[in-house]
Amino acid sequence: SACRTAPIQHHASWASRPDSWRLDTVLAHVGTGTDPATGAITTPIHLSTAFGHPGLQQSTGYDYTRTASPTRDVLQDALARLDGGTAGFALTSGMAAVQLTVTALAPHGSRIVALEDLYGGTYRYLKGLADDGAYEVDFVVGEAGLHQALRRPAALVIIETPTNPMMNELDIAEVARWTHAAGALLAVDNTFYTPVICRPLELGADIAVYSATKYLAGHNDVMAGAVVVADPGLGERVQYQLNTTGATLGPFDAFLLLRGLKTLSLRMQRHEANARRVAEFLRADERVVRVLYPGRSGMVSFELARGLDVAAFLGAVRVFTFAESLGGVESLVTCPAVQTHADVPPATRVAYGLTDQLLRLSVGIEDADDLVADLRQALDRAGTTA
Template sequence: MHEAQGFSTRAIHAGQEPDPLTGAVVPPIYATSTYKQDGVGGLRGGYEYSRSGNPTRTALETCLAAIEGGTRGFAFASGLAAEDTVLRALLSPGDHVVIPDDAYGGTFRLFDKVATRWGLKYTAAPITDLDAVAAAMNADTKMVWIETPTNPLLNIADIEQLADLAHRRNALVVVDNTFASPYLQQPLALGADLVVHSTTKYIGGHSDVVGGAIVVQDGEIADAIAFHHNSMGAVAGPFDAFLTLRGIKTLGVRMDRHCDNAEVVAEFLAGHAKVAEVRYPGLSTHPGHDVAGKQMKRYGGMISFRHKDGEQAAVDLCARTEVFTLGESLGGVESLIEHPGRMTHASAAGSVLEVPADLVRLSVGIEDADDLLADLRQALR
């Protein structure tokens, strides 16, 4: 497919040529574990066993690479499986990683409770502060891990500047692009070495499939990821790949609607008497607004805010919404509300990554904006 084609054209067509046998315009679900070989070592299309490769997954991986501007994509059983594979494939015991001091709770748990037992070291630093990241690096630093926007505080990291810093120190840069999606942000073009996703979120977009992804440009990195992808085996199944690929087709139009609604909701919350602070990079008051404007197409569908009346009021608010569903995860067509301190980021309690107790996180869906505002208005009463 020609590189000059637009995002949604690539999302709909990359890796998804009509089936040569039937003409089907949607890649079929290859629900098979193994493949007939034409003699010993004679593979048809390179397929031998579906952990190593499956045509439905290949279609998804080709599309993921195309929409992220990479050369190779890899589809996993979950976002954390993708993250774990990055660590195992590219790092060794004794290596050091700088992570955000407000990283996703699951990412923090992976580093703090799993990777450290394997001998990996990490330092949490504010990735909005270039000097702080530089100070956190040492002779063993092999990787800088970036989320932007971060989960759940919506902080913005300057990918280009951090990539330049890391590369001068011979460290790789990984960007978790889950919150922004490939439609709004292209980290590889800004200097990142790898992009990771929970495809469960905006890429899948319908809260009906769990998955993860890695996209890379460098051939050596791709080969290392491919080896561990197969060796560790946390691959996306064919039906999950099919659902994720279906979601990608509408990613552009969905993200535009998510952004439209989030901008309206953020302005409403910013003017509400019960709201102490709104964290949304689309607001001019957000400290990362200018950087986000430089590296993102728009500002996304995620909002966090602090309730002026404290933790219990924040918890009670989450129970009162009717259109916003109380639930973990994000990025689906339906709006969700949650209390990070007691839900998605409970694993960070008592650590330097602990989130404010009065924080509420919204995943703003694609419903009618007036209904979302009415729901928040009554819940904030």
């Protein structure tokens, strides 16, 4: 019964793919050759929620779409392959992926260590668990904080690198060593970098987590999350929990995410090239007091000088759109203090550098000259330093 057991389902199409294929080749072939009956190049969208049984206690491998879907299985195998994991899972959102990681892998009442400057939604979720007494959650800042906290046993460590929106990078391999010495599992939110730039499992992490809504899908038209695990045993635990709770990605959204993955490498190259150009411009402008950009991917944060009007800046942009997401082909600008991190206490935000003047850019694939010109005129509209 699908309600009692939840085996990890793999699509046969990937079995014949050479392990020697490099990432760009794997991405280009995501979903190809998955329908031998017709030879379709693109993975079909299997919208059926139920599947007929050949006989009593017999199955085609598909019984009910919450447990397994042919379209989702192609996507999940691709996600696992991209990150070098043993199993991948596609969920309804990035926060569903974070929740699944916690509930499947950290026993109730156990200790979780997490960075304090995480995405605001992750912070809100973990803080709620701690306030309810469901888990002991220790929030720390940076590698020094992690090293200190992991001198005591824990069940799960959750980090981002780079952090959102402060762009602080961590040494995943070093954090993995501290984590495992404390008897814990390491989960890395790799949303900003994607497997094109970083593969956390190869650096010692146990779980890679994504808001697949962002770069993986890439077109601001699908909400999805992803979890990839290194160990088959962890995969079975995640699959059981996911089948039990039901936050699996629907077939049509799985199809859209498969389509987005095909151009991931190309898009990341353009995002990164444009972000470098934008960061260079911002660093040279005296109206900007701080630019946070690690040199990779397309995310740039910067702080307007005191006296510049944030609202005027956001109202003036034309190529950039004032919106709350990231990772799409269109450039977006976000004010974390009133959007993504509004639920983080102001004192906590300010303590790690997230001021009301800090803005976060998701640099898209437009012409770099147009992006720079848009930022310049928005800075002009925001006024001059006091």
